[in-house]
Amino acid sequence: MPDAPDAPDLARATALLEALPSAAALFLRSGMLYAVNTLGREWFVVDSRAPLSSQPWSVVLLPLGSAGVTLLERVVAGEAPTTYHVPLGRAGRLVDLRAVLFDRELLLLTATDATAQDEERTKAARVDRELSALMDLKPSAVRITDVAGRILKTNGLADLEHPTRPPATVRELWECDAPHDVANNRPLSFLDSPAMRALAGTVVRRQLLEVRRLGAQRVIESFASPIRNQQQEVTGVVLLDRYVTDRERLERQLQEREMREAELRQHVTYTREQLERLVEERSRAMIASEQDRLRERRLTAVGQLAAGVMHDVNNALNPIMAAAYLLKHYAESPDAVRDYADRIQKAAEIGAATASRVGRFIRQEPVHAGGDEALELSALTEDVLDLTEPMRLRRSSESAEIRIVRQFAPAVSTRGLPGEIREALLNLVQNAVDAMPEGGTLTVRTFEEGTDACVAIRDTGVGMSADVRERAFEPFFTTEGSKGSGLGLAEVYGIARRHRGTASISSVPGRGTEVTLRLPRAEGVAAEPGDAAPDAAPRAVVPKHILVVEDHDDGREFLRRILQADGHRVDAVGTCADARAKLSSSAATPYDLLLTDVGLPDGSGWELVRYVRSHVPDVRVGVITGWEPMTDTGESHGAEFVLRKPLRAAELQAHIAGGSTPASSNE
Missing domain, CATH: 3.30.450.20 (PAS domain)
Incomplete structure (x- = not known):
């Protein structure tokens, strides 16, 4: 083309x-x-x-x-x-x-x-819409200016602040607001306004101003931040004003209330000090008479116990004396002798039961095997906490709340009488609650330690001094005045001892007290041969050479005759010195067994047991005592068995014939 x-x-x-x-x-x-x-x-x-x-x-x-x-x-x-x-x-x-x-x-x-340009235009439009929506959501007045101070964009709240003359520049805004610097208590100049400071490159946060807006004087917190381009040049400012008028009023009211409360506290402190001085003076006057009343109360309680024991013992002695008289009178009649001997035995058993009740009172008599049962300490402790919950709720208030912390280990088991252990735990929980009159934390733990199953109850209360802690397990000892009987911790201690366990106290005055019960774990408790019925079939008797140490003449003689009646060869003395002399001179015909009382004129029977163990260890040792078993058991001194008076012949014979056999208590 x-x-x-x-x-x-x-x-x-x-x-x-x-x-x-x-x-x-x-x-x-x-x-x-x-x-x-x-x-x-x-x-x-x-x-x-x-x-x-x-x-x-x-x-x-x-x-x-x-x-x-x-x-x-x-x-x-x-x-x-x-x-x-x-x-x-x-x-x-x-x-x-x-x-x-x-x-x-x-x-x-x-x-x-034009794709990139169109995207930029679309993005700018979206950002503008999002910014407008965000500004309208803000519960504050928002304004955006350019570098010349012209207001380019506002939200709805800012538009309402000056309806008759909407400011077009930051100068006009300053003129409409007539701001007053609250912190410095002076009018705010235009160059010191948040907008001008932000245009100079400064970020303004929480400047407290009093301004004229919405037809009244208002208090605002003013924020201002410069807008910068990629070259970090200031191209405009974002202004944000938040109304705090109500908050300022509330803060002033709070300050006034705090001042009034401080004055009231000062007055209360002065009044309390006056009352404390009066109480202290009255207390000094009452301490002497209060101590006398406490002493009299303890003596009365001991007297009541002694009177009850005396009544029961007299009731037991009366048929013994009568039967003894009739036994002499009818000495030629075998049937009458047997009948009166049986009556004397039954009366003696009643007396022994009286002694057992006293032992149960202080709870130091061991529990018979076969009369106990397997116990899960965590479950038993939870039962006690449930039982004491009404008491804790009654003692608690908003200012004195008692909080329970349970730290139970699984399968912490022992054997014993559930009623007695529950009674011990109940006493401990009640004592812990009483020790926290201002509220606190009651921590209950169950755990295993060695061969022991343990329960520990700790409070954050007043604690104990060293003197109080030493006497805490004594019967009738109390620090609660007329409110306390002084038997709670004594019963706890006795129950622990009856179950072949221990009770211990750790305490710091002002920080709290922890009482720990340690009982034999279930797998360590076994039935005891000594608990067999005393009237069991007689065993074959092997004659032995026995040394009896008893300071009571009749008791020594009757024991010697009982042993000789079984075919044993018996030497009987009344003091530790005589016993050591006999043991030292028996090389030719050594003793097989030593039977000793505890309370001897020149020493303790336990000292004699230790002497035998160190000098003639081949001799077996048994202890016969009328005292309640205390902290140091016979086993800890080396005795093979411990028998309580009044002595049962069948039980003694079983121990002599059966070797090392733990003792049982008389019930």
Whole structure:
């Protein structure tokens, strides 16, 4: 096809198009393609194998839809140049399409990529909408300014503050507000206003101002932060004002109330000191008489116990004396002798039962095997806490709450009488609650330690002094005045001893007390041969050489005769010295067994037991005592068995014949 008149040659036209930063093409007025640059070949439909002049613009501009052809036709019709914003094919690219008359025969069409610009415009619009929504949600007045101080954007609350004269600049805002610096109690100058300080690059936080807004004087907290560009140049300011008028009023009221409370506390302190002085003076006057009353009360309690014991003992002695008289009178009648002997035995057993009740009172008599049962200490302790809950709730209040901390180990088992152990735990819990009149923490632990199953009850109360702690387990000893009987911890101690365990106290005055019960673990408790019925079938007697040490003449003689009646060879003495002399001189005919009382004129029977163990260890040792078993048991001194008076002959015979056998108590 020949060149159009006045059209530039193709090479020069192509070079001109390559210099453009857009996809560009020259079209003849006839609608055929004349020239196209490289970017245009990529964006438009250009057949590189066919002559350009054979390709119409309706085909070349297909990726632009109808927009390209329409734009060229309008230019051919003489309309003013315009720009179309259209998508390019399916690539998602947006282009700015423009067509102009290049010369009389040629039309120039350019397509410039506007995708990034459109995204920026869309993003800016979204950010603007989000910022507007955020500002409207803020419960504060928000203003955004430019670097010249012109207010560009506000939220709804800021628009309501000055309805008659909305400020357009930060100066006008300062004039409308007439701000007063609350902290420094002076009017705030324009240059010291938060907006101007932020324009100078300073971040302002919580500046307390009094301003004129919403038709009244208000107190606000003002915040201001500079807006910076990528070069860290200040381009504007964000202002945020939060109303704190009500808070300021409440703070002033709180300060006034605190001042009144401080005055009231001072008055209460003075009054309390006066009362404490009066109480101390009255207390000094009452201490002497109170101590006398406590002493009298203890003596009365001991007297009541002694009177009861005396009554029961006299009741037991009366038939013994009568039977002894009749025994002499009917000495020739075997049936009468046997009858009166049986009556004397029964009366003696009643007396022994009386002694046992006294033993149970102080709870130091060991529990009989077979009369006990397996116990799970954690469950038993939980039962006690449930039983004492009403008492704790009654003692507790909002200012004196008693909090329970349970630290139970699983399967902490022992054997014993559940009623007695429950009574001991109940006493300990009640004592712990009483020790915390101002409230505190009651910690209850169960655990195993060695061969012991343990329960520990700790309070955070007043604690004990060393003197009180030493006497805490004594019967009738109390620090609670008329409110206490002095038997609680004594019963706890006795119950522990009856169950072959221990009770111990650790305490710090002012910080609390912990009482720990240690009982034999269940697998360590076994039935005892000594608990067998005293009237069991007699054993075969093997004669032995026995040394009896008893200071009571009748008791020594009766014991000697009982042993001789069984065929034993018996020597009987009344003192430790005589016993040691006998033991030292018995090399030719050594003793098989030593039977000793505890209370001897020249020493303790336990000392004699230790002497035997160290000097003649082959001699077996048994102890016979009328005292209640105390902390040091026979086993700890080396005695094979311990028997309590009154003595049962069958029980003694069983121990002599059966070897090392633990003792039982008389019930």
